Amino acid sequence: MMSHRIYNFSAGPAILPEAVLEEAAQGVREINGSGMSLLEVSHRGKDYEAIHADAEQRLLRVLGLSADDYVPLFLQGGASGQFAQLPLNFLSAGQHAEYIIGGDWGAKALKEGKNLGDVREIASSKADKYAYIPKQFTVSPDARYVHITTNNTIEGTEYFDLPNVGDVPLVADCSSDFTAIQRDNSKFAMIYAGAQKNAGPAGVTIVAARKSFLDTARTDIPAIWAYKTHRDANSLYNTPPTFAIYVVGLVLKWIEAEGGQAVIEKRNKEKAAILYNALDELSSFYEPAVTAKEDRSLMNVTWRLRNADLEAEFLAEAKAAKLDGLKGHRSVGGFRASIYNAFPVAGVQTLADLLRDFAQRKG
Numbered sequence: 001m002m003s004h005r006i007y008n009f010s011a012g013p014a015i016l017p018e019a020v021l022e023e024a025a026q027g028v029r030e031i032n033g034s035g036m037s038l039l040e041v042s043h044r045g046k047d048y049e050a051i052h053a054d055a056e057q058r059l060l061r062v063l064g065l066s067a068d069d070y071v072p073l074f075l076q077g078g079a080s081g082q083f084a085q086l087p088l089n090f091l092s093a094g095q096h097a098e099y100i101i102g103g104d105w106g107a108k109a110l111k112e113g114k115n116l117g118d119v120r121e122i123a124s125s126k127a128d129k130y131a132y133i134p135k136q137f138t139v140s141p142d143a144r145y146v147h148i149t150t151n152n153t154i155e156g157t158e159y160f161d162l163p164n165v166g167d168v169p170l171v172a173d174c175s176s177d178f179t180a181i182q183r184d185n186s187k188f189a190m191i192y193a194g195a196q197k198n199a200g201p202a203g204v205t206i207v208a209a210r211k212s213f214l215d216t217a218r219t220d221i222p223a224i225w226a227y228k229t230h231r232d233a234n235s236l237y238n239t240p241p242t243f244a245i246y247v248v249g250l251v252l253k254w255i256e257a258e259g260g261q262a263v264i265e266k267r268n269k270e271k272a273a274i275l276y277n278a279l280d281e282l283s284s285f286y287e288p289a290v291t292a293k294e295d296r297s298l299m300n301v302t303w304r305l306r307n308a309d310l311e312a313e314f315l316a317e318a319k320a321a322k323l324d325g326l327k328g329h330r331s332v333g334g335f336r337a338s339i340y341n342a343f344p345v346a347g348v349q350t351l352a353d354l355l356r357d358f359a360q361r362k363g
């Protein structure tokens with residue numbers, strides 16, 4: 001580990017692979033012997049265009065999607081922008097979309113959709129504090145799309161089996177488990193993700209959309225918000241976030257060099273198991289926030305101390321052990337360890353050791 005580094009459990013922006021950070025720093029100094037920093041080159045110039053095209057190709061390759069059927073897009077506005085852009089593009093008068101709500105971000109997507117069209121909740125675990133992924137629902141065959149959040153960053157739940165929505169296009173916010181587990185991504189009509197968790201720095205929103213679904217998007221909306229504008233311009237309609245896209249390309253390259261999504265998923269499962277095992281062993285002292293074990297997120301492990309008075313002390317000890325970013329989201333409290341793709345197993349082990357040691361001393 002670079003000597004100054006701490007174990008950064010932040011939910012996002014979040015830890016990135018050190019190899020990526022080093023290569024990105026080189027790109028900031030100078031790109032391709034051009035005598036310019038990547039931050040200075042034109043998005044219409046050949047140096048940037050090569051980086052852009054490479055990132056697009058890698059994106060589809062890592063996701064296992066064919067360029068014949070899917071389009072990669074690099075957009076702005078974050079995943080929150082997609083909460084609006086999606087219904088804006090796909091809902092016209094007389095049409096509706098259906099949302100399955102497993103957490104706070106899904107609820108936000110629903111709320112934004114309602115501002116723009118006929119958007120309906122068909123299942124929610126809100127009444128149980130989003131402690132599981134809702135699995136009971138009925139999809140109307142005439143729904144324009146069904147929306148899910150594959151990983152609920154705040155609450156710590158994740159989809160391991162995608163819902164069966166029949167022939168209705170399935171759209172997913174994959175912000176917090178993008179590339180973290182292997183899925184048959186061709187089951188999605190569209191996925192989107194803010195990059196700042198598993199995919200790179202803040203500032204770019206990643207989209208992969210099935211061409212046949214995108215063909216049905218509206219064009220009678222402002223050009224900047226129309227998916228087709230960006231599709232037709234290869235995400236170069238206006239100035240894209242060049243540096244963020246460059247780093248996303250480096251992260252995708254890193255995933256491929258590590259052995260692809262299968263290797264990443266295996267590691268993620270091992271890391272999550274280290275923490276869940278510790279929490280389960282010490283369940284008289286700690287309380288995992290997710291009651292449905294089969295839905296426990298590999299990315300965001302959430303728990304509380306049964307004696308909440310000890311929270312500040314736990315955080316202080318964690319900080320002293322160079323474990324940072326463990327405070328739970330302000331809306332739910334408790335603790336959250338975000339252990340994205342780049343998070344090292346040694347950091348997870350250090351946290352598990354602290355969980356055991358702290359419980360032994362204070363329990």
Ligand code: PLP
Pocket residue numbers: 012077078079080081105149151152153154173174175176194195
């Ligand atoms: N969706 C999920 C699942 C998230 O975790 C987040 C951010 O944490 C968002 C949406 C919002 O993303 P952004 O800040 O890119 O708008």
